Amino acid sequence: MSHSSDPRPMTARRSGPLTGTATVPGDKSISHRALILGALSVGETRITGLLEGQDVLDTAKAMAAFGAQVERVGDGEWSVHGVGVGGYSEPDGVIDCGNSGTGVRLIMGAMATTPIAATFTGDASLSRRPMARVTDPLALFGAQITAREGGRLPITIRGAANPLPVRYHTPVASAQIKSAILLAGLNAPGETVVIETEPTRDHSERMLAGFGADIRTERTDEGHVITLQGRPELRAQPVAVPRDPSSAAFPVAAALIVPGSEIRVPGVSRNPTRDGLYVTLLEMGADIIVENEREEGGEPVADLVVRHGSLKGVTVPAGRAASMIDEFPILSVIAAFAEGRTVMNGVSELRVKESDRIDAMARGLEANGVRVEETKDSLTVHGMGRVPGGGTAVTHLDHRIAMSFLVLGLATEEPVSIDDGAPIATSFPDFLPLMRRIGADLG
Ligand SMILES: O=C(O)C1=C[C@@H](OP(=O)(O)O)[C@@H](O)[C@H](O)C1
Ligand SMILES: C=C(OP(=O)(O)O)C(=O)O
Incomplete structure (x- = not known):
């Protein structure tokens, strides 16, 4: 069981351009x-x-x-x-x-x-x-x-x-x-x-x-x-599980913030009830091209081509929160590399996930030189286009906090560490080899 495994400290370092194909696991x-x-x-x-x-x-x-x-x-x-x-x-x-x-x-x-x-x-x-x-x-x-x-x-x-x-x-x-x-x-x-x-x-x-x-x-x-x-009477059916947009968000974010990167992420679910991060990234000016839109197993899917580029801060409306509820930790990492303020509204549910994700992200970003503000149901990240790094984030048994800070460290000036990467196996067991294959320096 994941909860009995020993803590696994990990570190991510500034990496060269990320390239290749990131095939993420099923939803x-x-x-x-x-x-x-x-x-x-x-x-x-x-x-x-x-x-x-x-x-x-x-x-x-x-x-x-x-x-x-x-x-x-x-x-x-x-x-x-x-x-x-x-x-x-x-x-x-x-x-x-x-x-x-x-x-x-x-x-x-x-x-x-x-x-x-x-x-x-x-x-x-x-x-x-x-x-x-x-x-x-x-x-x-x-x-x-x-x-x-x-x-x-x-x-x-x-x-x-x-x-x-x-x-x-x-x-x-x-x-x-x-x-x-x-x-x-x-x-x-x-x-x-x-x-x-x-x-x-x-x-x-x-x-x-x-x-x-x-x-x-x-x-x-x-x-x-x-x-x-x-x-x-429910009748047994074949189910072809599309690839998880919440897992795809990590290599996508890494490609957006590491200079010179260009990656392809094939077969990702584009279900509109899960699409809020991608809507937000396009508003921030992200270079994401959606190719080969098709239907697989009753869900819309597509291939994403993602390139590094400059990003600007945006305000995410509360009404969009449900469609990107698991993506706020990684959005706050991307926002730290954007120019200007990103305000995430209506996110109080983040406080009752695997950890209090508003608190975990705020403390970890601060430890790495990023200015943040939080209220009960909002998180604001002051992006400066660059992030010093050099800090350790506490992950509180939360896979998304762990992956978010490892992605942060791929583009910071100094390495970023986390106290425990073991929970990553709950949702994305191949995270490490997949990220290394596209050129990420972490382990
Ligand atoms: O129904 C689901 O599969 C999920 C719903 C969301 O939780 P809430 O229903 O608590 O928002 C989400 O955070 C979770 O990762 C998966
Ligand atoms: C909140 C999550 O999962 P769960 O609620 O299933 O633990 C998640 O995967 O980010």
């Missing part, structure tokens, strides 16, 4: 969902391009514990024989979701309307994160929930024997809350409805429709209204 969100929906389907789901990061491996293990037959048949190729909606069996042991908020929240949803009990745990980071945002709506279905103080893990859920459908307005923009409710709604009779004010990533809706569920999304005065008809 983490889609990988979790493919395993979970495969396990709830009848028949064999064949998954290709699955992200084999620790977060997703923990979800695969959990699906086996709930009775699905889960098998690795090749590189990124997995087979899941599902048990059907309502078919989960009671796991023997505790379900350890490691570092993964997506894993634990979606799996809690998926089992909450089946009359079995399960106990969920995670590492030190996951055990600090709020879970009531998911367990509160799951209790409305009739599930019985016991949590540690403050609604934290470990959590035991006794699934509802006679679940009721739920209509729920999500209090914060969160695809994990939405998805947990939809997965619980699968085994409730009638219609389960989720209303979100700001749209969040829609992979659950797309994949549920692909597996044969009756699900529709309407835009109304209330917001985005997603309606799922309960008790469908």
Whole structure:
């Protein structure tokens, strides 16, 4: 498990031009969902391009514990024989979701309307994160929930024997809350409805429709209204996982800030609910060309060609936050090399990720000579076109903080160190060899 590995200090140094092809791994969100929906389907789901990061491996293990037959048949190729909606069996042991908020929240949803009990745990980071945002709506279905103080893990859920459908307005923009409710709604009779004010990533809706569920999304005065008809028979499907735009953001950022760079990043998902970073980078004047736009596995994908160039600071509107929620750490690194101020608004959710990402980025950037300002829900980076470096960033078991500061160090005057790169394996196990292949000096 990722949380038992020893800390791995790492350092990144100013590098020559980055060149070549950066083929990033499969999308983490889609990988979790493919395993979970495969396990709830009848028949064999064949998954290709699955992200084999620790977060997703923990979800695969959990699906086996709930009775699905889960098998690795090749590189990124997995087979899941599902048990059907309502078919989960009671796991023997505790379900350890490691570092993964997506894993634990979606799996809690998926089992909450089946009359079995399960106990969920995670590492030190996951055990600090709020879970009531998911367990509160799951209790409305009739599930019985016991949590540690403050609604934290470990959590035991006794699934509802006679679940009721739920209509729920999500209090914060969160695809994990939405998805947990939809997965619980699968085994409730009638219609389960989720209303979100700001749209969040829609992979659950797309994949549920692909597996044969009756699900529709309407835009109304209330917001985005997603309606799922309960008790469908989900039919196993082949899933081709597109490449992760959140992982692609790291080599893309490196190419933008290291002088003389030009790289290609093939087959990246261009789902509009995940596209906020790329919209922002174009506003900053980034040289990014989108080629070969096509559809793969129900998701739009394209190849990106990225070149170094000068960048200017911008203001990111709060309404864009959900579409780039995992990309603010790396955006704040890019912003440090831009000319002028970059203001990121509406980002309070960053405080409850694997770490408090506003605080982690602010402290680490300051340690490397960058001026920043923070409020409860904003982060401002004062870009000066150059960054001194020479500092060590504390990563708090957060893979995105670790990767962000390693990318920073590729273009600073002095090397940048991090206290622990081990968590990178949760989402991007090949980060180091991939970055070295394009010319990055880190290790
Ligand atoms: O649904 C998902 O796959 C995810 C949703 C987001 O979390 P929230 O729903 O908490 O915003 C995101 O940060 C996470 O990396 C993946
Ligand atoms: C927030 C993230 O993941 P999770 O919530 O699944 O832990 C992330 O990958 O940046």
